[in-house]
Amino acid sequence: MTEKNPRTANSSSPESDFSNQQWPFELSDYLSFDDNEWLQNNPTTESLVFQANEVAGGSHIEGSSSSIRDTNNMNMSGNENWKKEVKERVAFKTKSLIEILDDGYRWRKYGKKMVKNSPNPRNYYRCSVEGCPVKKRVERDNNDSSYVITTYEGMHTHPNSC
DNA sequence: CGTTTTTGACCCGCGC
DNA sequence: GCGCGGGTCAAAAACG
Numbered sequence: 001m002t003e004k005n006p007r008t009a010n011s012s013s014p015e016s017d018f019s020n021q022q023w024p025f026e027l028s029d030y031l032s033f034d035d036n037e038w039l040q041n042n043p044t045t046e047s048l049v050f051q052a053n054e055v056a057g058g059s060h061i062e063g064s065s066s067s068i069r070d071t072n073n074m075n076m077s078g079n080e081n082w083k084k085e086v087k088e089r090v091a092f093k094t095k096s097l098i099e100i101l102d103d104g105y106r107w108r109k110y111g112k113k114m115v116k117n118s119p120n121p122r123n124y125y126r127c128s129v130e131g132c133p134v135k136k137r138v139e140r141d142n143n144d145s146s147y148v149i150t151t152y153e154g155m156h157t158h159p160n161s162c
Numbered sequence: 163c164g165t166t167t168t169t170g171a172c173c174c175g176c177g178c
Numbered sequence: 179g180c181g182c183g184g185g186t187c188a189a190a191a192a193c194g
Contacts, residue, residue, distance in 0.1 A: 109167060111186060124185075128165085 091151040093141070100138075101150060105129070107136055118142040129158050 094101065111124035118140075125136040134154040141147035 106166095108165085110188095112168075113184070116183075122184095126186095 089151065089153050091149060093147055093149050101148075105132075105134070105156060115139065115142075120145070127156065129156075132156055132158055 100107070106128035107125040108128045109123060110126050113122045113124070114120075115122055120140040120142060122137065122139040125138065127134040127136075132154075134152065134156050137151040137153070139149045139151075141149060
């Protein structure tokens with residue numbers, strides 16, 4: 001990075017932060033997004049947007065986006081893990097040139113990997129706040145480089161950066 | 163100066 | 179048993 005990070009000190013003010021970006025939605029709307037609503041608004045998105053209670057060792061996303069559908073189809077054979085911990089998993093498919101979508105939290109990149117089926121790199125982000133098990137996975141669409149698939153994992157256990 | 167980014171290496175699960 | 183795929187960590191560098 002060198003000039004693609006218009007944030008850093010303004011993380012405390014997500015409002016002004018967003019004014020700088022070309023977000024098609026408002027921060028509040030973005031946070032209260034309903035997976036069901038998204039499906040209605042984006043019928044072409046298939047099952048890319050979903051909210052599932054994942055379990056450790058449940059179904060890993062292997063392959064391309066087509067495999068993501070498998071994640072929705074959890075296996076009943078290991079449903080006993082459900083009582084363990086509920087992990088919220090939300091995937092967003094947004095048409096934007098920027099992949100670093102600021103949601104008011106601080107994200108620290110902890111890894112970059114190349115998908116074997118695409119020349120698109122996959123970025124792994126994590127909440128900089130300690131105690132926040134929230135993880136973010138950002139990947140570009142294979143078919144539409146203009147689209148960005150952002151997958152949020154976990155819930156924020158700390159107040160906003162404000 | 164602190165924080166974050168970056169890249170490579172390492173680790174884990176499972177498939178064959 | 180080894181290889182593959184994916185995911186994570188870690189040390190150093192870069193940036194504000």
